[in-house]
Amino acid sequence: MSGPGGESGPTLPADPPGLDGVALRAGARAVLEAAWREDAGYTVPSTTVYPFQWLWDSCFHAVTWAVLGEPDRARRELAHLFRTQTPLGFVPHVDYEHDPTHHAEFWRHEGRSSITQPPMFGHAVAVLDALGVAVDDLVEPATRGLRFLLEHRARIAGLVALCHPWESGGDDCPRWDHWCPGGWDPARWYDVKGDLVATVEHAPDGSPIANPSFLVASCGFNALVAFNALELASVTGDDALRAEAEALVATLDRRWDPSLRTWVDAGDSEATSGRVRTLDALLPVLVSRRDDAVEAAFAELLDPSAFGGACGPAGVHRGEPSFAPRTYWRGPAWPQLTYLAWVAAGRRRRAPEQADLAAMLVRGATRSGWAEYWDADDGTGLGAAPQSWAALAAVVVGG
Numbered sequence: 001m002s003g004p005g006g007e008s009g010p011t012l013p014a015d016p017p018g019l020d021g022v023a024l025r026a027g028a029r030a031v032l033e034a035a036w037r038e039d040a041g042y043t044v045p046s047t048t049v050y051p052f053q054w055l056w057d058s059c060f061h062a063v064t065w066a067v068l069g070e071p072d073r074a075r076r077e078l079a080h081l082f083r084t085q086t087p088l089g090f091v092p093h094v095d096y097e098h099d100p101t102h103h104a105e106f107w108r109h110e111g112r113s114s115i116t117q118p119p120m121f122g123h124a125v126a127v128l129d130a131l132g133v134a135v136d137d138l139v140e141p142a143t144r145g146l147r148f149l150l151e152h153r154a155r156i157a158g159l160v161a162l163c164h165p166w167e168s169g170g171d172d173c174p175r176w177d178h179w180c181p182g183g184w185d186p187a188r189w190y191d192v193k194g195d196l197v198a199t200v201e202h203a204p205d206g207s208p209i210a211n212p213s214f215l216v217a218s219c220g221f222n223a224l225v226a227f228n229a230l231e232l233a234s235v236t237g238d239d240a241l242r243a244e245a246e247a248l249v250a251t252l253d254r255r256w257d258p259s260l261r262t263w264v265d266a267g268d269s270e271a272t273s274g275r276v277r278t279l280d281a282l283l284p285v286l287v288s289r290r291d292d293a294v295e296a297a298f299a300e301l302l303d304p305s306a307f308g309g310a311c312g313p314a315g316v317h318r319g320e321p322s323f324a325p326r327t328y329w330r331g332p333a334w335p336q337l338t339y340l341a342w343v344a345a346g347r348r349r350r351a352p353e354q355a356d357l358a359a360m361l362v363r364g365a366t367r368s369g370w371a372e373y374w375d376a377d378d379g380t381g382l383g384a385a386p387q388s389w390a391a392l393a394a395v396v397v398g399g
C-alpha cells in the first residue's frame with residue numbers, strides 16, 4: 001500500500017502486522033457478516049447503535065458485498081431499500097420494518113422515517129452492473145428515487161433543497177450552525193433537529209418536499225444527487241436524467257469560491273455557516289467541470305494543514321474555529337467520505353492521490369477497529385464499532 005502513511009510520523013501506532021488484501025477482505029467480511037440480517041436481506045450499520053436499515057449505508061454495503069463476491073446479498077440489500085418508496089419516488093432514510101412503531105410518533109409515520117438521505121443507489125447500481133450483477137429490477141426504483149429529488153423536491157438558487165440536516169447524512173456538520181444561533185451546542189442542536197422534523201412539508205403521498213424553517217441547498221448533497229444520476233444514466237442511457245444532472249453540476253460550479261477553496265451552499269446560511277470549509281462541501285470533485293476547482297479541492301483533501309490526515313481527510317478544515325478532531329461530524333474522518341474522494345480520484349485518473357486515499361481508509365478502518373468514524377490523525381475509533389460501512393476499506397485495497 002503506497003501513500004502518506006509511511007510519512008505519518010513516529011508517534012502513530014504501527015499498522016497491524018501482515019495486513020494485506022486477503023486479511024483485509026476477511027476482516028471486512030466478518031464485520032458485514034455479523035451485521036447481516038438474513039431474514040430481511042440487508043446489513044444493519046451497527047447491531048447495537050443502528051439496528052435498522054439506513055439508506056446511504058445500505059448503498060455502501062451493497063457495493064462492498066458485490067466487491068467481496070456476494071452478488072445476491074448486494075442485490076437483496078439494494079432491493080430492500082425501495083420497500084418503503086412512495087409513489088412519487090421518495091426513499092426514506094430509515095426502514096423500521098422489524099419494529100414499525102419505533103419513533104413512529106416522532107416521524108408521524110409507522111415503519112419508516114419521513115426524510116431521505118444522499119441517493120447513493122445510483123452509484124451502487126453502477127458498481128453492481130460493472131461487476132456483472134443483474135440490476136434490471138433496481139433500475140426503475142433508483143430512477144424514480146432520483147427523479148423525485150430532481151423534479152418534486154423544492155429548489156433554492158437552482159439547487160435541490162434539503163428538508164432536514166439529517167438528509168445530508170452529516171447530522172452535526174458545522175454547515176448547519178446557522179440554525180443553532182448563539183454558538184453550536186450539542187444539547188441545543190439536538191432540540192433544534194427535533195423541531196425541524198415538525199416543519200417538513202410533505203406531498204399528499206407523504207414524500208418530503210420542502211422545509212420553510214431550514215432553507216438550504218447543500219453543495220455536498222447536490223453533488224451526490226448529480227453524481228448518482230450520472231452513474232445511473234451511465235447504466236441506463238437515460239439522456240434526460242443525464243442532462244438534468246449536468247444542469248445541476250453547472251449550477252454547483254458557479255458556487256465555487258476560489259479564495260475559500262470550497263463550494264458555498266445556497267439559502268439562508270449562504271453568508272454564514274454555508275461557507276465553513278467542510279469535507280462534504282468538497283464532494284463536487286465527483287462531478288465538477290472546473291479544472292481549477294478540482295485541482296484546489298484535491299490539494300485541500302491531502303494537505304495536512306487543511307483536511308489531510310494519515311487516516312483520511314478530516315471532516316472539517318483544520319483552520320476552522322469549529323474544527324474539533326473527535327467530535328461527531330465536526331472533525332473526524334468518515335470511511336464513506338474517504339471512499340467517495342477515492343472514487344473521485346479514480347474517475348479523474350489521479351493515481352497517486354487515489355493510492356493515498358486508499359491507504360488512509362485502510363489504515364483508519366483497521367486502527368479504529370472498523371469504527372463508524374475515527375480521529376483523522378491517529379485512527380482512534382469513535383462512535384459505533386464495528387460499523388458496517390468501515391468495510392469499504394476492502395473495496396479500495398485492490399489486489
Ligand code: GLC
Nearest residue numbers: 045050054056057169170171
Ligand atoms: C448517523 C450518521 C448517518 C448514518 C447513520 C447510520 O446518523 O450521521 O450519516 O447514515 O448514523 O450509520
